Amino acid sequence: MKHRLEDLSRRVRGRGPRVGLVSTWDVENNAVRILAATLRAAGYHVAEIYFKDWVSNALDPATDEQLENLAEVCRREELDLVAISIRASAYANSARTLTEYIHDHLELPVLWGGMHPTLLPAECLDVADMVLKGEGELALLDLCNRLRDGSDDLYGTRNVDFRLSDEERVRNPLRPLVTDLDSLEYRDYTTHQHKYFIWGRRTSVGDPMHGDPVFQMMGSRGCIYKCSYCYNSTYKKDIYPGQKWFRVRSPQSMVDEIRQARTHWNMKRIRFDDEVFNFQMGWLEEFCRIYPREVGLPFEIFIEPKLVNETRMTMLRDAGLVSVYMGIQSSERVTGHLYDRRVKNQSISDIAALYHRLGIKPHFQLIFDDPVSTEEDKRKLFEMISTFPHPYDLYLFSMTVFPGSELNRKLLDSGLISEYDIDGLHNTRIFYQHRVNLAYPRPVEDTFWIALTQMLSKPFVPRALLRELARSETLKRHPWPLIQMAHAANYVKMGATAARMVARGEMTSTLVRRWLSFDRVITT
Template structure:
């Protein structure tokens, strides 16, 4: 069967679609993969996250021989994916299947735009769907597949979780029959395009803008945060182990294959939600094998509750050069709201102090914080700022808009309080945006993203009466200028990153 997979993700790595491509090829199918990174500003409303209309006439010829088209999406990419789905369903006869996080959270809604939806982990169900359609059979009994049949909709329960992740093939990075929407047109993938687009991501941990390889060493997360889809996904599989790990040998084999195929790789990005939650004996084996057989610098994620001196030491010895830690809030009230009350500020600060003690071997640690939270009071925001003033130096704060993803506990709370509307597509009404007004607390967060000023200055700026003074209406006109600054920084970062990469490669920066 001739299958085309379409990815709207801004990151070219997209491990999910690359594994699906490999799985389909292993089962004898011909696969074309199309990457159309949908870049958008962090505060751009979902309805505005669309592709240029002239992309349609370039896309459809690439799909003309397809027997099945698959699309993967998160809620962030819903509007653009719906747009592309309309082009596909009106332009070619091949059936369209959607999978990924948003179709799993809202399958009925997604069936308005696709012929089939796969709920949960999709590898086995997609293969079975392709085989049944190739034989002109009836797909209505395939586990995890929802779809149209006549004038009605059929549904099926999810498949049991795969317990042995080593059985899956590695993500496919072969450039053959891959296309990238780049500079306004589709181009056949080349090593140069691959290298450039793998280099423009993860800028805070990749200051040299060099190509990194993203890998997942497991699936799932040890935490159950109320804003995150992990607790929703795990609830689909009651009584099953949601957090699963690949073997060290399997991980190293993938990395060896990647380095051999892409000799330009500069580092590895381990993107598990908390790589440090692996058992100490696993990390000891990984560190020894990685140092011996891979040897590239690597970057990973951690959390305050999984970081330890022993794990950090062995990973640094293997080549760990940077760490990103999910802090999210330093307000006790907000931590309870997020289901993270076990991550007390004392525990967070101890983890930060541990990273600071190793600043001679690690790069600047990156700490994630969520802002624009409609549930927070000004006192909650000030408590976080007060704790920020105590963070050991150096550090970098990575600030994230709160995302109210459908199905999460926080989304349901937002519905109850009228923060998001109850009517309309989930793919559009999930998005929360602080009104365009001046926020003194957010301004201070941005000023102290990196510690250019001493902590006592921040403590002075949050002491009375300054927060009360800057909340007066006289300062609200600054909100429009402030909103413009917030909305422009991602696009500016991308443009500078691409320019620096091209200058380094001897190409015009354009």
């Protein structure tokens, strides 16, 4: 609102704002860390506030005590502006709760940024004073500079929309995408000051990710594909049309960031969290040349089936690649027609065999609970996975429909879903059914196929037995015994995994916190 914005510009003129960046239910938040690094490098005071953490299928709402702890951090840090990072639309209600508390108790202006505010800025502006759309680093820096300089064009800041009153709003265009990712700051993992983690009844000081065995890196932004359910497709088509959406850092810049973090962090593995790891040959050769020499830690990547080939995977394996995360999603028919990802079942089976041959551990991702899969589709998916050589993990997800996505349009147009099925204010299903949990109410036939499919990844459960059970019409109508069997198999596998991690010294408080949700155990 205008009075909060006017107070802000009056208060910070000449010195610039003290900014609190709030990550909602996500301690891994890369966006908050890059924004913080960008503002700090320009001389601004920033507090990183990690408000609760993601626990699959068990996201509890903020308590009054946690909200007061947030307000207390804002007071202690003498903040002028609070920016809340919101990734998925289901978080909008939670962000509203935080925003109203900050407004009511501190009278501070609140800015929302992230995927949801970018897709639905007008709705977000009903609650927030400002909305930051699209890529945020340079836009937030520009906003802070204008506040510091007392600019008379504050409300012309690109990427930022302002609510001056309920009727008066200012919308601004987007600045172009950052083309040189190497020009951005490294995330700061070398200090612990002005970083807070609000969890349970406590507020701890320091970066909550520090000390984790896995260090996450991003070497790129965007994606070359356009899967119907993914925000990348919407950003590419609707938010940044005509611009180069997939951009990569140089291998040297990535290696340098890891080396900087390693001066303060005894990490054991690197996970490259890029949507898809860059497979352009020249870049890959450079990466495989310098990474083993300058980092030398085992690493993991996310990859798409269409990019996998033996030459590239062998190069990466030799550079230290130990495991991959790859989306299969569903049967060939559903993946092609519903998700716009056309890959043959045979190609997936060949890739699984290739990983096995190269000694790379795959984590295959699947999406269930779509409204179009037939009995035949579910059987074919089960049969394809039953050919994969062990070891591998299966990550089973429940379908989420994001606002503005192509999947959203397809399913609404065909009448298969309603507005209430779209992730957002009315639908926070990802909070309790993101990873598939067999206790979730779904058709018994789906429960039957999910229980069978997820047991395939357990090498101690004979496949011949699972194939035999897959023929049982009785179990299809009454899958309760299968559910118990699947639970037992999961506990055995998770127990063995946890024991190995303890033995390697890789079990951290972050993992314990996240894994102590038994609703999650069912989906590996």
